[in-house]
Amino acid sequence: MDSPLDIEDIARRSGVSRSTVSRVLNNQTGVKSTTRERVLEVIRELDYQPNQAARALTMQRTETLALVMPVFLHYLFGDLYFPAFVRSVYATATQRNYLVTLWMGEKQTDEQWLYQRMIKRRAVDGVLIADAPDDDWLTEQLHIDNIPFVVMGRSSLNNVNYVDVDNRQASRQAVDHLMQLGYRRIGTITGPLNHTAGRDRLAGYTDAHYAAGRPLDQTLIVDGGFTEAGGYTAMQTLLKCGVDAVFAASDQMAIAAIRAIREAHLEVPKDIAVVGFDDVDEADQHGLTTVYQSPEAAGEAMTNLLIDLCLQKTPSVPRGILLPTQLVIRDSCGARLRGQFPNKTNGTRKQGLRE
Amino acid sequence: MDSPLDIEDIARRSGVSRSTVSRVLNNQTGVKSTTRERVLEVIRELDYQPNQAARALTMQRTETLALVMPVFLHYLFGDLYFPAFVRSVYATATQRNYLVTLWMGEKQTDEQWLYQRMIKRRAVDGVLIADAPDDDWLTEQLHIDNIPFVVMGRSSLNNVNYVDVDNRQASRQAVDHLMQLGYRRIGTITGPLNHTAGRDRLAGYTDAHYAAGRPLDQTLIVDGGFTEAGGYTAMQTLLKCGVDAVFAASDQMAIAAIRAIREAHLEVPKDIAVVGFDDVDEADQHGLTTVYQSPEAAGEAMTNLLIDLCLQKTPSVPRGILLPTQLVIRDSCGARLRGQFPNKTNGTRKQGLRE
DNA sequence: AGAGGAATTGGGAGCGTTCTCAATAATTAT
DNA sequence: ATAATTATTGAGAACGCTCCCAATTCCTCT
Numbered sequence: 071m072d073s074p075l076d077i078e079d080i081a082r083r084s085g086v087s088r089s090t091v092s093r094v095l096n097n098q099t100g101v102k103s104t105t106r107e108r109v110l111e112v113i114r115e116l117d118y119q120p121n122q123a124a125r126a127l128t129m130q131r132t133e134t135l136a137l138v139m140p141v142f143l144h145y146l147f148g149d150l151y152f153p154a155f156v157r158s159v160y161a162t163a164t165q166r167n168y169l170v171t172l173w174m175g176e177k178q179t180d181e182q183w184l185y186q187r188m189i190k191r192r193a194v195d196g197v198l199i200a201d202a203p204d205d206d207w208l209t210e211q212l213h214i215d216n217i218p219f220v221v222m223g224r225s226s227l228n229n230v231n232y233v234d235v236d237n238r239q240a241s242r243q244a245v246d247h248l249m250q251l252g253y254r255r256i257g258t259i260t261g262p263l264n265h266t267a268g269r270d271r272l273a274g275y276t277d278a279h280y281a282a283g284r285p286l287d288q289t290l291i292v293d294g295g296f297t298e299a300g301g302y303t304a305m306q307t308l309l310k311c312g313v314d315a316v317f318a319a320s321d322q323m324a325i326a327a328i329r330a331i332r333e334a335h336l337e338v339p340k341d342i343a344v345v346g347f348d349d350v351d352e353a354d355q356h357g358l359t360t361v362y363q364s365p366e367a368a369g370e371a372m373t374n375l376l377i378d379l380c381l382q383k384t385p386s387v388p389r390g391i392l393l394p395t396q397l398v399i400r401d402s403c404g405a406r407l408r409g410q411f412p413n414k415t416n417g418t419r420k421q422g423l424r425e
Numbered sequence: 426m427d428s429p430l431d432i433e434d435i436a437r438r439s440g441v442s443r444s445t446v447s448r449v450l451n452n453q454t455g456v457k458s459t460t461r462e463r464v465l466e467v468i469r470e471l472d473y474q475p476n477q478a479a480r481a482l483t484m485q486r487t488e489t490l491a492l493v494m495p496v497f498l499h500y501l502f503g504d505l506y507f508p509a510f511v512r513s514v515y516a517t518a519t520q521r522n523y524l525v526t527l528w529m530g531e532k533q534t535d536e537q538w539l540y541q542r543m544i545k546r547r548a549v550d551g552v553l554i555a556d557a558p559d560d561d562w563l564t565e566q567l568h569i570d571n572i573p574f575v576v577m578g579r580s581s582l583n584n585v586n587y588v589d590v591d592n593r594q595a596s597r598q599a600v601d602h603l604m605q606l607g608y609r610r611i612g613t614i615t616g617p618l619n620h621t622a623g624r625d626r627l628a629g630y631t632d633a634h635y636a637a638g639r640p641l642d643q644t645l646i647v648d649g650g651f652t653e654a655g656g657y658t659a660m661q662t663l664l665k666c667g668v669d670a671v672f673a674a675s676d677q678m679a680i681a682a683i684r685a686i687r688e689a690h691l692e693v694p695k696d697i698a699v700v701g702f703d704d705v706d707e708a709d710q711h712g713l714t715t716v717y718q719s720p721e722a723a724g725e726a727m728t729n730l731l732i733d734l735c736l737q738k739t740p741s742v743p744r745g746i747l748l749p750t751q752l753v754i755r756d757s758c759g760a761r762l763r764g765q766f767p768n769k770t771n772g773t774r775k776q777g778l779r780e
Numbered sequence: 781a782g783a784g785g786a787a788t789t790g791g792g793a794g795c796g797t798t799c800t801c802a803a804t805a806a807t808t809a810t
Numbered sequence: 811a812t813a814a815t816t817a818t819t820g821a822g823a824a825c826g827c828t829c830c831c832a833a834t835t836c837c838t839c840t
Contacts, residue, residue, distance in 0.1 A: 074547065076796055087820045092798060102806095102818060119545035123487065124796035126478035127825045134526075134548075160529045169542060171489075171526045174515045187524060190474035192429060193489075431826055442790045447828060457788060479826035482795045 075118045084112040095120055126192075134169040135376060136194040138208065139201070150351055151365050152200070158369025159198060166377050173197075181208070189217055195380040196220075198372055218379035220372045224266045224390060231379065233372045233391045235363040237267055237347075240395035241274025242281070244345045244361055245317050247397060249282055251405055253315035253343060257308040259294035259301055259327060261319040268296065271319040271347060287311075294323040301326035309334050314342060315403075321346040321353050321360055328356060328402065339404030349398055357401035367393050430473045439467040450475055489524040490731060491549040493563065494556070505706055506720050507555070513724025514553060521732050528552075536563070544572055550735040551575075553727055573734040575727045579621045579745060586734065588727045588746045590718040592622055592702075595750035596629025597636070599700045599716055600672050602752060604637055606760055608670035608698060612663040614649035614656055614682060616674040623651065626674040626702060642666075649678040656681035664689050669697060670758075676701040676708050676715055683711060683757065694759030704753055712756035722748050 077095075081088040086105060093101050094109040101109075112118075126132045137159055139152075163170045171194060175181040188194050189212070196218035199208065209230065212219045224234040248256050258275045261268030272291070279286050292307050294300040301323025308316060309330065318324035324346030331342050338344055346353060346360035353360050371391050379386070399405050432450075436443040441460060448456050449464040456464075467473075481487045492514055494507075518525045526549060530536040543549050544567070551573035554563065564585065567574045579589040603611050613630045616623030627646070634641050647662050649655040656678025663671060664685065673679035679701030683693050693699055701708060704717035726746050734741070754760050 074545075077798095078796085088797085089799085089820055090818085093819090096798080100818060105818080117545065119541050120798095121482070121796050122546040122548040123478045123481035124825090125546075125798080127476070127482055127796080127827085128798045130825075132478065157529070157531070160527070161531060164535060164538060167542070169526060169548060171524060172515070174512065176512070176516060180519060183519060186474050187522070190429075190472065191477040191480075193477040193524060432828095433826085443827080444790055444829085445788085448789090451828080455788065460788080475828095476826050479795090480828080482797085482826080483828045485795075 074121070075116055077120065080109065080112055080116065080118055083116070084109045131380070132169075132193060132195050133167060134171055134194045135163055135373070135380075136171050136173045136188050136197045138173040138197060138199045151348075154365035155200065155369045158366040159373050162370045162373035163377070166374070168373075168377060185211065189215060196376045198222075198376055218376060220376045220379070222368060222372060224270065224392075226266055229388050231375060231388045231390070233368055233375060233393065234267075235368070235395050236392040237270035238274040238277065239392075240361045240363075240397075241271040241317065241319070241347070242277040243274075243395075243397055244347070245275050245278035246281075247359075247399075247405070248315045248317065248343060248345060248403060249278065249284075251315075251343070251403065255287075255290065255311075255313045256315045256317060257290035257292065257311065257313040259292055259304040259308070259316060259318040259323050261294065261296040261323075263293065265296070268319060275317055294318065294320075294326075296320050296323065298322055298326045302330050305330035306334075309336075315344070316342060317345050319347050321348045321350045321358060324358055324360065324402075325352060325356055328358075339402050339407055343404045344402045346402075353398075354400070359400045359403035359405070360398055362396045362398045363393065429476070430471055432475060435464065435467055435471065435473055438471070439464045486735070487524075487548060487550050488522060489526055489549045490518055490728070490735075491526050491528045491543050491552045493528040493552060493554045506703075509720035510555065510724045513721040514728050517725045517728035518732070521729070523728075523732060540566065544570060551731045553577075553731055573731060575731045575734070577723060577727060579625065579747075581621055584743050586730060586743045586745070588723055588730060588748065589622075590723070590750050591747040592625035593629040593632065594747075595716045595718075595752075596626040596672065596674070596702070597632040598629075598750075598752055599702070599714075600630050600633035601636075602714075602754075602760070603670045603672065603698060603700060603758060604633065604639075606670075606698070606758065610642070610645065610666075610668045611670040611672060612645035612647065612666065612668035614647055614659040614663070614671060614673040614678050616649065616651040616678075618648065620651070623674060630672055649673065649675075649681075651675050651678065653677055653681045657685050660685035661689075664691075670699070671697060672700050674702050676703040676705045676713060679713055679715065679757075680707060680711055683713070693757050694762055698759045699757045701757075708753075709755070714755045714758035714760070715753055717751045717753045718748065 077088045077091050080091045084091070086109060090101060090105065091109055094106050094113070122132075137156070139156075160170055171188065173184055173188065175184050185208070189197070197208075197212060197220075199219060199221040201222065206227075209219070209221065209225070209227070213229070218231075220231045220233060222233060224237075225232050245256060245258075258272065260272045263269055263272065275291075276286055289311050290308065290313060292304040294304040296319070301318060301320075304323070305316065305327035316324075316327055318327050324344050328338050328344055331338055331344070336342055344358065346358050349360045349362035371393060375389065375391060401407070432443045432446050435446045439446070441464060445456060445460065446464055446468075449461050449468070477487075492511070494511075515525055526543065528539055528543065530539050540563070544552070552563075552567060552575075554574060554576040556577065561580075561582075564574070564576065564580070564582070568584070573586075575586045575588060577588060579592075580587050600611060600613075613627065615627045618624055618627065630646075631641055644666050645663065645668060647659040649659040651674070656673060656675075659678070660671065660682035671679075671682055673682050679699050683699055686693055686697050686699070691697055699713065701713050701715035704715045708715050726748060730744065730746060756762070
């Protein structure tokens with residue numbers, strides 16, 4: 071009673087061979103429907119499930135994914151993006167009959183250990199990387215060992231499968247929006263330019279200018295390094311150049327910029343309009359117009375892509391998936407002040423982005 | 426090259442049989458040290474790790490644990506307790522060479538699916554339950570299937586392995602503290618009494634009274650249901666009874682109580698002292714004296730207990746582990762106001778609790 | 781040197797599946 | 811009715827490991 075059932079038990083009880091039971095289990099064709107019913111009945115009655123290890127051994131496939139998370143959890147769960155992302159990964163994996171194992175290494179040694187334990191031992195079929203570490207030792211290693219993986223965020227390396235939001239397109243849309251509202255001198259606070267997201271968001275800014283036939287003023291492009299402090303000082307620089315609007319490449323920098331503007335005794339959006347990127351939780355409190363990206367869509371896309379990768383053994387050409395975004399109009403861009411977007415779109419989102 | 430190495434490869438390369446390699450792998454005795462070195466060298470050189478599925482199949486042991494989390498992550502990660510707990514579980518498991526798979530079901534159907542996929546298929550050896558659900562279908566089922574598991578929080582059922590803080594002792598200590606400070610009429614806002622934590626914390630309150638030879642005034646015991654709203658109204662009730670101190674069975678209720686006190690134009694701690702339980706993040710901002718419990722200690726204890734359970738096949742008598750706590754003195758109890766604990770203990774913790 | 785014993789080593793079975801292929805049963809066509 | 815198909819079923823091997831036990835090697839002691 072204590073030792074679990076095996077496929078032979080089911081075979082005996084239903085008067086067939088284990089081959090037939092196996093066929094029913096994996097619902098393959100070529101089993102007489104009456105037989106199938108009988109076997110299914112026994113399986114249901116005994117609540118039998120095939121042994122994971124045995125199945126993995128023969129099939130050479132564990133149907134389990136690893137999810138690599140940023141090292142520091144408290145940093146991680148500072149906003150609701152990651153929890154939602156993780157949930158989505160789990161939901162999608164579950165739907166496709168996959169298990170997910172969290173990879174949560176602390177020190178560098180843990181990383182090594184986890185690699186041995188999860189990858190080398192073939193405890194998982196593939197890896198989801200939720201953050202792209204700077205020295206992508208992991209990425210490198212996975213590549214060498216030919217293990218399927220998908221990273222979040224467009225990688226500068228090619229040959230890497232990734233899922234990202236369409237930073238360039240989204241940024242362009244944000245800047246277009248400011249232009250439509252009539253702003254003449256639009257500055258931008260960029261992320262670090264050795265970072266793809268930083269570059270892509272700047273590219274969107276320049277795209278908008280080219281498309282509008284406006285010249286690019288290099289003095290209006292200031293690096294904020296994706297940090298609070300960087301955003302603050304960048305804004306101080308921009309204030310000297312006389313801008314009437316600013317596109318910040320992250321909400322964190324945008325919020326710092328607003329602070330800098332207020333401290334210069336100017337008003338947002340009356341004197342200077344601000345648009346951010348990310349739509350973090352605080353964005354709403356600050357009335358920040360920004361670009362929303364869906365963690366659910368990202369998790370779903372990554373997971374589906376990875377599972378597809380795991381299932382086909384022939385290594386295919388790497389794919390990059392760009393997810394759509396949504397501009398969330400709140401107060402900081404001045405659209406409502408100027409009577410546009412009166413109160414129809416009142417700064418909420420999430421409708422329509424995912425169908 | 427793409428197909429991973431197997432034990433025979435190592436055997437061939439080092440000129441021994443797979444039995445010997447296996448012995449080296451599991452570092453068993455009875456291998457000549459020169460042979461062992463040679464094999465080890467080859468293993469290191471080829472970066473070989475034994476196949477997880479094959480090993481699990483023969484050993485009847487996956488060396489993987491499931492960690493069942495509360496369903497709603499955003500609720501979960503509202504404070505830093507769970508992240509720290511999860512980290513500790515992972516660290517401990519890693520140390521003992523175990524993998525951890527997150528069990529994160531959304532709907533009831535997911536629960537069923539996960540049970541089949543993880544438990545019935547024997548994908549894990551045991552289960553850690555981070556929250557005790559009301560209808561413990563899971564607990565019940567694990568019991569039936571004779572799967573090792575450990576729950577967080579003392580269960581009302583027996584035959585269950587659990588780890589909990591010593592709620593009773595800690596509460597008694599908190600109330601003792603109030604008594605020592607000279608408070609005469611100490612009320613308590615309890616958790617739900619069909620909840621072991623609720624009962625235990627009330628028991629600590631009564632223990633303190635008995636030990637001090639003080640009679641128990643039933644009107645000073647009010648149920649707050651572990652909720653914000655419950656704590657608030659409970660405090661309003663207590664205000665009518667004229668208390669000079671209150672022990673709330675959770676910080677959430679304590680903070681609500683403080684609000685109620687202030688709204689009655691009274692001061693904390695001058696007019697009424699308040700002590701809470703949990704030491705949530707907000708406790709510090711509110712200057713709340715409270716009982717700290719270590720998520721690291723809990724995670725470590727649970728994980729070690731579970732692994733011990735998994736390793737011995739003979740079902741042992743269920744064990745309950747009670748963890749120590751620490752009273753964190755801040756302002757709300759009035760100890761500092763009254764010149765006690767001047768500024769030596771300044772409301773920090775974590776030192777000394779774990780060694 | 782030879783026997784006795786301990787230290788090492790290797791071969792075979794088994795863990796619970798799936799998959800291939802041959803065997804059998806059922807059906808259809810002649 | 812009988813051969814020719816086709817649908818269904820079962821037996822055996824393989825997946826990569828550990829464990830048991832027998833075989834071999836190496837010492838040690840007379």
